[in-house]
Amino acid sequence: MSEPLHSDQLNLLARALRQKSFHFIIIGYDHPDIFPEISAWLREHLPDRPIRELPVSDKTFQEIQNILIQAYHDIVLIPDFDWFFKQENENISITFNQHRDFFARREITLVCFIQKKLFKELPRKMPDLWSLRSLELEFLGTVQRSTYSLSNIDDMESALLSVFAVLPAEPITRTILKGLLPNVNNLDATLQRLIKKGLIAFDEMDESFTCNLEAQETTRQQNGEQLFEHCELLISTLIDKLRYETDLTGHFLNATYKEAVIYAKYAESILQHIKKAEEQLAILAERLGNFHTTTGNLDKALTFYEDETRLFKELYDAFPSNVSFKNGLAISYEKLGETHAQLGNLDKALTFYEDETRLFEELYDAFPSNVSFKNGLAISYEKLGQTHAELGNLDNALTLYEQDAQLTKELYDAFPSNVSFKFGLAVSYEKLGETHAELGNLDKALTLYEQYRQLTKELYDAFPSNVSFKNVLAISYEKLGQTHAELGNLNKALTFYEQYRQLTKELYDAFPSNVSFKNNLAISYSKLGETHAQLGNLDKALTFYEQDAQLTKELYDAFPSNVSFKNGLAISYYKLGSFYKDHRPDIVATRNYFQQAEALWAELTESAPGYAKFQHYLIQVRKDLSELPQS
Amino acid sequence: MRQATKLIEIDAVVDKFTPVTPDNPFYVDFKNLRGDFQERKVMRILNVQQNTDGKYEFNYDPNRTNKTLLFLAGMRGSGKTSELAKYAQLLDSPNCFFVVTCDVDNDLDMDNVQYMDILIFQLEQLLIRANKENLKLDSHILESMNTWFQERVKEINTSLKAEGSAEIELDTDKPLSLGSLFGKMLGLTARLKMGLSGSKTHADTIRNSFKNRFVDFSNTFNTFIEETNRQLRQEKKAREVLFIVDGLEKTMSADTRRKIIMEESNRIRQIKANTIFTLPIELMKEEQRIRNFSEIITFPFIKLKERGGAPVEQAITHFEEFVYKRVAPELFDSPETVKTAIAYSGGSPRQLLRIIERANWYADEALGKITSADMEKTLDELGNNIARYLEPGDFALLKRLKKDLQAGNPIGFSNDIQGLLEKEVIYEYNDGTYKCVNPLLERSKLYKFNVIDAQ
Known part of the structure; x- marks a missing residue:
């Protein structure tokens, strides 16, 4: 018999079983053939120890116990141990657990097979037995090496098999497969040949293809170095499918959110199976980072952005004159910076943005006519500026935003029909407006926001189906509303906030999975609440505040590591608290909301100390609390 | 080894x-290395101190009416059972306790176990040990207890018969000797234990019969314990009985464990016998309530x-x-x-x-x-x-x-x-x-x- 797969684990198992003593050994598996294969292997390698097989399904505890009483010093293999975990078998499971000492005294070796997905049930269902565990092993796939080789298949079949080998081991419909491999010659014929050779299976009911685990494993091993080459089309298609808006919405351009979930799963599988420093794989990792950012999972996003950076760094180190790799590395730093900022790690964000800027400055200096590098540099200034603003360094922020605005203006003036540059210029006006507003220069801020609105309106009017343009137009209304409110023009503020709310609601209703849209809608409610309160429309104000709080709570509960959502919720509570303090004689409600806001800001000042505003908010709410009459 | x-x-x-x-x-011996846990605390709670020979003695006289109930709580693998085994060795002596160890998880069928089951099991184990040590208990006390249990079994059998279930066997012979009395009682408790391990209906019938007469039962049990204690002192085998009940944390669900200790606390209080229980770790959050009727000590890992x-x-x-x-x-x-x-x-x-x-x-x-x-x-x-x-x-x-x-x-x-x-x-x-x-x-x-x- 040839060297089996998982030989290390099997040898460890044999080592554990050589002595006749009590052991509770757990084997996790995901392939139905694993039990007979391991049983056969053990019998071959431990001929001196009696081995019993004891399926427990549908047996009473007494029946099981009677068999085990006879199993003194034996190895007992239980192929269906997870049968105990079923709800209807709870009593027998408990009894089995309680008899742990009984089994231990008889020096029985229990080797218990549990499906991998049910592993976590074991300490819950049988904590005492689990506490005595000796060994936990996981066998994914089978033990036996494949008895077939790929020598009897042609290049096209081999390439197609590689595609199946890197995708998840589950049915893929014909439609999806064709969508992932567009314009492949003779795809249907090649699929048919693979089916005939038993290398893939076809389900007529849902027209799907499945490649079994064994064939996948063998293909990956035998095709090895060629895997990437075979899958290049697949990878570039997925990169295209997961393309996204380059603003902060991350909205998918070429897939619905439902489709994006599937494509992301495929992309993850590819990255798991092909470990090679290739630019396409780095970009694929970036796409995955964006997918997770858009759908709110920042921790996962960070993992994939780190993968992207690692791959680009490896490529750049190997080929330092390759500007594409350098550009990719710079962008990966930007992604890491963005994600760390969202997680509250401003210092880390700053470092990454500085690295990004350094690279883009080098690229731009070397290639001053390259608009992409110029644009990249402009964006890096904007990111740095944003971080400095968050850290409270407004002067630094202003300088950086001005640098950004200058570059993007030059780009836009040179290429007025380029929507990306127009968009970039609009954003630079927005950032400048924000900083001037913070510095108290409201008139200047208003002018800049008007310019921002003008540009975004033009973009949206030209491309009404563009989600990103709609979003920034909405934000321009919010900024204008905010500034007018600060200038005391409440009715104007209200008008802008209403427009903001309308657009964000349309975006959220169309794309409810996009957390950015949901957050903007919450902000619109908050702003409307504020303005109505100032105008004396108290019932309306309260309704909007409550709607805001509901949405922000949902966001925070779903994504507790996102500092923006946590802060948003704190603000919602603070505003509700202030509302009750100022307009309703309800000290209890006031205190309750303020305390909730305080708790959140206290956590934020600790977990994200770089954000100056959290400290400021915390001081404010504590002051408000201290001024409340004692109940 | x-x-x-x-x-x-x-x-x-x-x-x-x-x-x-x-x-x-x-x-x-990891004595004094478990942080706040110290063996001498346990001994103090048990009213035991070391004499000049280093051996433990139970202060019987000042503690005639005090009976200790102690819960020992600890994580799995911390060494609780070894610690209790140590106490069983250290404290089982003529100047100290007559230790009766009850491993509930080994010897009781724990499906839906209740406090009654544990008590009957304790009694059985005490009888086994007493018989083994040839303790010459007053036959009247034994006879009276035997009669009381037989009457309970008759009541139980009436209910079981009505339900169509198998009855518990009763010995009809009048016992002639102390030895056969022991045997009779043991047989009874063993059969009761089996009945408790049987169908839920069976078990509930047995339990309810005892619960309905719990005051009676506790008086009978306590009297028997006192008689045993007296006889132990007379025969200079020990000063009092100490039960060590291990394995309670392996019972059923967390809910059952909670019921045994929290909802049956009144019954637990009525039993006048020195007892150490192991406590399910999750009940440490009920510490304040448990302290109303017993002592409780955490047995942590070694620091x-x-x-x-x-x-x-x-x-x-x-x-x-x-x-x-x-x-x-x-x-x-x-x-x-x-x-x-x-x-x-x-x-x-x-x-x-x-x-x-x-x-x-x-x-x-x-x-x-x-x-x-x-x-x-x-x-x-x-x-x-x-x-x-x-x-x-x-x-x-x-x-x-x-x-x-x-x-x-x-x-x-x-x-x-x-x-x-x-x-x-x-x-x-x-x-x-x-x-x-x-x-x-x-x-x-x-x-x-x-x-x-x-x-």
């Missing part, structure tokens, strides 16, 4: 199950590090002794390898045994030693194994816990914390407020990614 001098002998000496008593060559991080050298030394008594030092490539294993045990004897067991399986038999490389591989694997059982919510909790631990904040009891204790993800020390993450878990990739790097 002898020390392993070859790698192949290690498996036999790292048995994680068998409790170790003071007379065992592997025994190591290897103080809160500030300073090592507890004495504990490490004791653990070295623990290892070297079982495994010859020359089977390790260096003392540092053993120290590493100890550090990652977190103060859990069971975890240390598991580490050594696994490291042995990785060791090169040709080399004949466990090396530091074997140890590192073991620790990585065991760490990743623990991480496998964690849910995403557990990582979020661990992140918060890490902050509290770094700040030196005490960590109380909650259902979430309970879950982590049950999965051996966190360990507790001292009185339970000092908790640490299982050091093995801290090595795992998942923990590093989800907790450390994520902060």
